[in-house]
Amino acid sequence: MIDNQIFLSLLRNRGLTNKADIEAFLTPSFEKFKHDPYLLPDMKPAVERIALAQKRHENVVIYGDYDIDGLTATSILLDAFKSFGLRVSAFIPNRFVEGYGLNLEAIEKLASEGAQLIVTVDCGSLSHKEVERANELGVDVIVTDHHSVGETMPPAIATINPKRTDHTYPFIDLAGCGVAFKLVQALQGRLPGLPQGQEKWLLDLVALGTVCDVVSLKDENRANVYWGLKVLANTRRPGLKALMAVAGVEPERINARTLGFVLGPRMNAAGRLETAQYSLDMLTSTDNMQALGLAQKLEEMNLARRAEQDRIFRAACQQAEQYAQHPVLVLSDPSWSHGIVGIVAAKILERYKKPTFVLQEMGEQTKGSARSFGDYSAVKAIRASDEHILKGGGHTLAAGVTMETTKVDDFRRSVNNFxxxxxxxxxxxxxxxxxxxxxxxxxxxxxxxxxxxxxxxxYGHGNGEPVFCCRNVTVINVQRMGNDKQHLKIRFSDKQGQQLSAIMFNCHEEDPEVGQQVDVWIELGINEWRGSRSVEGRLRKLTAA
Structure with a gap:
């Protein structure tokens, strides 16, 4: 047991007070948090229908999504279903063609190509019309999802979703890849091909999707990511090996931040600019050279995405000034790609500290993303604006919406009234x-x-990186860094003369004065430079003492 008093104080503040709870948190047991998959709703009929598909040699299609959660969930089921002896393929919708979720034209196309069973991942809970159409075409559907549900479920063989209320599963915050992984665990007891314990090799994908979808890193999610990072450090997947190499990631040093801020953005770039199929092909590749080529393509696309994101952000900031009196920002422009506006919305929120919708005007229709914080629910605001939109949905802090372009002003008024x-x-x-x-x-x-x-x-949602408060320290040096001087580096000294440096990234606040007494909130890490190591802080907040 660590006896550092600050560390122990931190544990107490996070509700970890006894030795057993501390050990369970610091070293989460995979088996302890491996809850019974049959406690999830509709798991049994889903398993039986998949077993029937295997027996009949039916054509099974995994209907995925273009974000990291959807891509990893698709890869998990492709990998496992092949082990179970199923005839399986995948369909990833294009953000710019089919959009998010089940699509009528896509369903009809898959049916015409011989699909007999469609298994969704990370989507489908609200797709009543699309599932009905599949049924009309003789295609059965199993929905696996984790998004909000409606009052009724779609007419599928099964809808496995922990957000449903008619079940006793003890943890409801699984990501889409986590729900897919539970289906695999249930199938292990029904079909041969993936012996108990071998499913752990899928945890690299579970960890990647769970972290990038920003679900709570508690309970089963924490255990899956904890062990998934260890699997990822030794991954068998040529695609992930190649992506880490191209991104300059040392596998033995990989952590959740690497997934969320290094690997995830590169994989997301494909779906934001062209098609997420490139990322799925990389994840599922078994050829080292093919995987490397795909990883390099994702690297190039991510550089292009960053340049376009910066352009949109600068223009959105200018537009935001026009609505400075609005508590909610609704910003739109024809040249802003709706594949990138979600990232920009998050940056605008950070800059202006307001819930933000960033939209692309696409002729007669306008489509975009929202980011929010605090008590203002983005998805509830969208629902309250139902008369002004064509469709919309999502979560409290992040959502998507589509409307007629002529309704943008009405929508702006509605979400601000809300x-x-x-x-x-x-x-x-x-x-x-x-x-x-x-x-x-x-x-x-x-x-x-x-x-x-x-x-x-x-670290992640629900288990954030620890933040420490240092009071009454003196500013002894102030330095602006970055191409646009957007980062702020400050060196502090306490009353004993001990010093510490900290950096605030993308700081738009006024610089403190040298000699000023301040209170600071920092995260701590190690800065390694030319063979020397020193403790350095990431500055989160600074106020006058």
Missing amino acids: YSESISSSQLHHLDPPTDAEIEALSHANEELVEALELLQP
Whole structure:
């Protein structure tokens, strides 16, 4: 047991007070958190229908999604279904053609090509019309999903979704890839081909999808990601090996941040610019040279995505100034690709500290994404604007919406009215970093503490990187960094003369003055440069002392 007092204080503040709970969290047991998959709704009929498809040698199609969760879930089922002896292929919708979720034309195309069973991943819970059409064409559908559900389920053979209320599964925050993995676990007891224990080789995909979909890293998700990172460090997949090599990632040093900020964006770039099929082909490739070529293509596409994202962000900032009095920003332009606007919405929210919709005007229709925070639900705001939209859905903090272009102004008024009616107090405190523990002397921010913090990995939603408050420190140096001087590096000193440097990325606040007494909130890490190591902070917040 670590005896660092700041670390132990942090654990207590996170509700971990006894030895058993601490050990269970720091080293989560895969078996302990491997809940019975048959507690999920409709798991039994799903398993039986898939077993029948295997017996009849039917054509099974995995209907995926173009984000990382959908791509990894598709890869999981492709890998496992082949092991179970199924005839299986995959269909990934194009963001710019079919859009998100089941699509009528795609269903009809798959049926005409001989599909007899469609298994969705990361979509389908609200696709009543599309499932009905599949049934009319003689194609059975099994839905696996984790998004919000309606009052009734689609007329599928099964709808496996932990967000349903008619089940006793103990953890509802699985990602789409997590739900797909539960289906695999259930099938292991019904079909030969994937012996117990061998499913753990799928955890590299589960970890990647779970982290990138920003679901809570608690309970089963934490165990899957914890062990999935270890599998990923030794992955058998040529595609993931190639992607790590191209991105300059050392497998033995991979962590959740690597997935969310290095590998994930490269895979997402394909679907944002052209087609996510490139990413699926990379994930499922068995040829090293083919995998390397695909990984290099994703690298190039990610560079193009970043350049386009920067252009849209600059234009969106200019437009945001026109609506400075609005509590909710609704920004739109014909030249902003709806494959990229979701990222831009997140950056606009960070910059202006307001819920944000960023939309692309596409002729008669306009389509885009929302990002929110605090008590303002993006998906509820969309539903409250139902008369102005064609379709929309998602989650509290992230959502998508489509409307007629002539309705953009009406929609802007509606979501702002919804804010006025539903929010009665400032939401800015929701953006403040938490205080996991106080550091009274900067000498305590040492390598021993940083090494102890590594035990809390993987970090993510529900288990954020620890933030420490250091009070009454003195600013002794201020430096602007980056091509546009957008980053701020500050060096502090405490009353004992101990010093610490910290960087705030994309800082739009005024620089503090040298000699000023401040309180700072920081995350801690190790900076390695030319063979030397030092503790350095990532500055999250700074206020006058």
